Amino acid sequence: MTSATLLFLVIGLGLVAWFFGRLKASGMQASGETSRSALHSLPNYHGWYVALWAIVPAAIFMTIWNFVSPALITDAALTSAAAAGLPQDSFSRAAILSEARAIAYGNQTNAFNPLSQSMVEPYREAIAYYQMIGTVAALLMVFACGVYAWLQIKPDLRARTKIERVTMLILLLASLIAIITTVGIFLSLVFESARFFSMVSPIDFLFGTEWNPKAVAGPRGETGFGAIPLFWGTVFIGAIIAMIVAIPLGLMSAIYLTQYAPAKFRAWMKPILEVLAGVPTVVYGYFAALTVAPALRDFAVSIGIAGASSESALAAGVVMGIMIIPFVSSMADDSIAAVPSAMRDGSLAMGATHSETIKKVLIPAALPGVVGGVLLAVSRAIGETMIVVMAAGLAANMTANPFSSVTTVTTQIVQLLTGDQEFDSPKTLAAFALGLVLFIVTLLLNLIALRVVKKYREAYE
Amino acid sequence: MNDDLTMQEASESANMTDSAPTDMASEASTPKMTARNVNVFYGDKQAINDVSIDVNMDNVTAFIGPSGCGKSTFLRCMNRMNDTIPIARVTGDIQLDGDDIYAPKMDVVQLRARVGMVFQKPNPFPKSIYDNIAYGPRIHGLATGKEELDNIVESSLQRAGLWGEVKDRLHDSGTALSGGQQQRLCIARAIAVDPEVILMDEPCSALDPIATAKIEELIHELRGKYAIVIVTHNMQQAARVSQKTAFFHLGTLVEYGETTDIFTNPREEKTRDYITGRYG
Ligand SMILES: Nc1ncnc2c1ncn2[C@@H]1O[C@H](COP(=O)(O)OP(=O)(O)OP(=O)(O)O)[C@@H](O)[C@H]1O
Ligand SMILES: [Mg+2]
Numbered sequence: 001m002t003s004a005t006l007l008f009l010v011i012g013l014g015l016v017a018w019f020f021g022r023l024k025a026s027g028m029q030a031s032g033e034t035s036r037s038a039l040h041s042l043p044n045y046h047g048w049y050v051a052l053w054a055i056v057p058a059a060i061f062m063t064i065w066n067f068v069s070p071a072l073i074t075d076a077a078l079t080s081a082a083a084a085g086l087p088q089d090s091f092s093r094a095a096i097l098s099e100a101r102a103i104a105y106g107n108q109t110n111a112f113n114p115l116s117q118s119m120v121e122p123y124r125e126a127i128a129y130y131q132m133i134g135t136v137a138a139l140l141m142v143f144a145c146g147v148y149a150w151l152q153i154k155p156d157l158r159a160r161t162k163i164e165r166v167t168m169l170i171l172l173l174a175s176l177i178a179i180i181t182t183v184g185i186f187l188s189l190v191f192e193s194a195r196f197f198s199m200v201s202p203i204d205f206l207f208g209t210e211w212n213p214k215a216v217a218g219p220r221g222e223t224g225f226g227a228i229p230l231f232w233g234t235v236f237i238g239a240i241i242a243m244i245v246a247i248p249l250g251l252m253s254a255i256y257l258t259q260y261a262p263a264k265f266r267a268w269m270k271p272i273l274e275v276l277a278g279v280p281t282v283v284y285g286y287f288a289a290l291t292v293a294p295a296l297r298d299f300a301v302s303i304g305i306a307g308a309s310s311e312s313a314l315a316a317g318v319v320m321g322i323m324i325i326p327f328v329s330s331m332a333d334d335s336i337a338a339v340p341s342a343m344r345d346g347s348l349a350m351g352a353t354h355s356e357t358i359k360k361v362l363i364p365a366a367l368p369g370v371v372g373g374v375l376l377a378v379s380r381a382i383g384e385t386m387i388v389v390m391a392a393g394l395a396a397n398m399t400a401n402p403f404s405s406v407t408t409v410t411t412q413i414v415q416l417l418t419g420d421q422e423f424d425s426p427k428t429l430a431a432f433a434l435g436l437v438l439f440i441v442t443l444l445l446n447l448i449a450l451r452v453v454k455k456y457r458e459a460y461e
Numbered sequence: 462m463n464d465d466l467t468m469q470e471a472s473e474s475a476n477m478t479d480s481a482p483t484d485m486a487s488e489a490s491t492p493k494m495t496a497r498n499v500n501v502f503y504g505d506k507q508a509i510n511d512v513s514i515d516v517n518m519d520n521v522t523a524f525i526g527p528s529g530c531g532k533s534t535f536l537r538c539m540n541r542m543n544d545t546i547p548i549a550r551v552t553g554d555i556q557l558d559g560d561d562i563y564a565p566k567m568d569v570v571q572l573r574a575r576v577g578m579v580f581q582k583p584n585p586f587p588k589s590i591y592d593n594i595a596y597g598p599r600i601h602g603l604a605t606g607k608e609e610l611d612n613i614v615e616s617s618l619q620r621a622g623l624w625g626e627v628k629d630r631l632h633d634s635g636t637a638l639s640g641g642q643q644q645r646l647c648i649a650r651a652i653a654v655d656p657e658v659i660l661m662d663e664p665c666s667a668l669d670p671i672a673t674a675k676i677e678e679l680i681h682e683l684r685g686k687y688a689i690v691i692v693t694h695n696m697q698q699a700a701r702v703s704q705k706t707a708f709f710h711l712g713t714l715v716e717y718g719e720t721t722d723i724f725t726n727p728r729e730e731k732t733r734d735y736i737t738g739r740y741g
Binding site for chain 1: 540571575587596600
C-alpha cells in the first residue's frame with residue numbers, strides 16, 4: 001500500500017472514530033438528568049477528541065517512517081545475494097543503487113547498467129516488506145490510540161478544552177510556517193554567501209566598481225565582482241527615478257481622492273487604483289521595453305544627447321514609478337484619511353482655504369504615514385525584477401545619465417542563475433551574495449517603515 | 462460700493478473697540494449678527510426649523526437645549542462651517558453687520574476669519590504652540606515681520622490667559638499641553654486672527670472643573686471685545702457666563718431672552734421643565 005492510500009485510509013478511520021466517539025458521548029448525554037449537567041462538552045467535541053487521537057499519532061509515525069524507511073530498504077537490499085557483485089567504489093555503487101531504486105518504484109523502465117537490473121528484485125522485496133510493516137504499524141496505531149481515546153470518554157472529560165488547545169496549536173503551526181520558511185531562505189542565503197566570500201573578499205564585492213563575472217579568471221584569482229555599479233543602478237532606478245515619478249503623482253492623487261473627489265468618483269477610483277497594483281509586472285515590463293524605451297531613445301537622440309541607449313534607466317524607472325503609484329497613493333490616502341477631521345475643521349474655521357488646509361495641516365500631520373508608505377514603495381521598487389530585466393539592460397555602467405543603460409541587482413541575479421551553471425563557481429554563488437544584500441536592505445527598509453507608520457498611528461490614538 | 466462701505470465701517474468699529482472700550486455701549490445696540498427664519502436640512506431631514514435670533518456685541522449668548530436639538534447645527538451656520546457637510550442645506554437669512562453671509566459675493570474664507578470657532582474637543586494642530594497661534598495670522602497676512610508676528614502670538618496667548626504657562630516653551634508641540642491648556646490654546650488661536658465673533662461649541666465638556674473655571678473666567682474677560690456665542694449642556698455654566706440665553710428644542714427656538722429671566726422666570730413650560738431637570 002502506498003503512503004498516499006494509507007493516509008486516506010487513516011483519515012477515513014479517523015472519521016469512523018469520530019462517529020464512535022460522538023455516539024458514545026451522545027449515549028451518555030441522553031442517560032443524564034439534564035443534557036447540561038451530564039456532559040462537560042458537547043458530543044461533537046468528544047467525536048473530534050477520538051478522531052484526533054486516531055489520526056495524529058499515526059500521521060506523525062507515517063511522516064517519520066517516510067524518512068527512515070528508505071535507509072532501511074537500502075540496507076536490506078544490500079544484504080541480498082545480488083549485492084555481493086557490486087563494485088566497491090562508492091560513487092558507482094551509489095549510481096547503481098539509485099537506478100535500481102528508480103526501477104523498483106516504477107519511475108524508470110529499464111536499466112543502463114546490468115548490475116542495476118540485478119538489484120531491482122532485492123529492492124522490490126525490501127520495499128514490499130517495509131511498506132507492509134509501515135502499514136500495519138500505522139493501522140495498529142490508529143486502532144490503539146482510537147480505542148484509548150474512546151475509553152477515556154466520560155461525562156467529565158474536558159474534550160472541549162482539549163480541542164481548543166489543539167486548534168490553537170494548529171493555528172500556531174500555520175503562522176510559524178511562513179516565518180520558518182523565511183528563516184530557512186535567509187540561512188541558505190547566508191551559507192551560500194559565506195562560500196562566495198571565501199572565494200571573493202567582501203570588501204572587493206561591496207566596494208569594487210568593476211562588475212564583469214564572465215571574465216573571471218579562476219579560483220582565488222577572482223576579479224570583476226565589484227557590485228557598486230549594480231547597487232548604483234538599483235538605487236538610480238528604484239529609489240530615484242521611480243520615486244520622482246511615484247511620490248508626487250501618488251500624493252496628488254491621494255489628495256484629490258480624499259479631499260476633493262465626490263464620494264461617487266472616489267468609490268470608483270480607489271478600487272481601480274488598487275486593481276492596478278495587481279497588474280503582473282511583466283506587463284509593465286514589456287510596456288517599458290517596447291513602448292517607453294524606444295520613445296525615450298528617439299527623444300534623447302532628437303535633443304542631441306550622446307550615449308542614448310534603447311535600454312535606459314529612465315524607461316525602466318519611469319514605468320516602475322507608474323507601477324508604484326497605486327501603492328504610494330493608497331498609503332498616503334490612508335494616512336490623510338486618518339488625520340482627525342477636527343484638524344481640518346479647526347483650520348477651515350480659522351479662515352484657511354481648502355488647499356491651505358491640505359498643505360499646512362493635513363500633509364504635515366499625515367507626513368510620517370506618507371514617509372512610511374514611500375519607504376515601503378522603495379523597498380518594493382528595488383526588489384522589482386521583471387521591468388528592469390526587460391528594460392534596463394545588462395551593462396554595469398556607473399552613470400547618472402538617465403538615458404544610458406544601467407543594470408540592477410535583481411537583473412544580475414537573473415543573469416547569473418539562468419543558463420548553464422555550476423553550483424560552486426563564484427559566478428553562481430555571487431547571485432546568493434547579491435540576494436543577501438537585497439534581502440537585508442529591503443528588510444531594513446520595511447522595518448523602518450513599519451516603525452514610522454506605527455509611531456504615527458499611535459500619535460492619533 | 463455698498464459692500465466696501467460696510468467693510469470700512471466694520472474695521473473702524475473694530476479699531477474703536479480696541480482703543481476705546483467705553484464707546485462700546487453705543488455700538489452694542491445694533492446686533493452684530495442677525496438670523497431670520499433659518500432652516501437647516503441634512504438631506505431630507507430638517508434639523509433647524511425657522512429660527513430667528515440676534516447676537517449682540519456686549520453679550521455672551523448661551524445656546525442650551527437637549528442633545529440633538531440642533532445647537533451645533535445652528536452654530537455652524539453662523540460661520541458657514543456647514544458648507545463642509547455635503548448634504549447640509551441652509552435657507553433663510555443670516556447677516557453679519559448687515560451683510561448676508563450666504564450671499565454669493567460673501568467670501569467664506571473672510572467670513573470665517575471674522576467669525577471664529579472653538580470646538581468641543583480641543584483640536585490644536587500637531588505643530589508647536591507658536592505655530593498654532595501664528596497659523597491664522599500667517600495665512601491671512603496679518604503680520605508683516607517676525608516681530609509683529611511675535612507680538613500677535615504673545616498678545617493672543619496673554620488674552621487667553623495662557624502666556625504665563627507656556628512662554629518658556631513656545632516651540633514645544635501644542636498637542637503636548639493638558640486638555641484645558643489645549644482648549645485655551647485653541648481660543649488663543651481663534652483670537653489671533655482678530656475676529657469679531659467667537660462661536661464656542663461646548664468648549665468645556667472635555668475638561669475638568671478647574672480647567673472649566675479658567676475658561677469661564679476667560680470668557681468673562683473676552684466679553685465686550687468679541688461677540689461670544691457658547692453652546693453648553695451645563696445650566697450653571699450658562700447662568701454664570703451668559704447674559705442672553707436661547708433654549709432650543711427639536712430644531713426650534715423655544716425661548717430667547719435675558720439669562721436671568723430664562724433661569725428664574727421662563728415664559729415657556731418646556732423651558733422650565735428643561736431647566737429644572739425634569740426633561741432631557
Ligand atoms: N452631519 C450630519 N449629517 C446628518 N445629520 C446630522 C449631521 N449633524 C447633525 N445631524 C442631525 O441634526 C440634528 C441636530 O444635531 P446637532 O449636532 O446640531 O445637535 P446638538 O444640539 O448640537 O446636540 P448635542 O448637544 O448632542 O451636541 C440631530 O438630529 C442630528 O442627528
Ligand atoms: Mg453639539
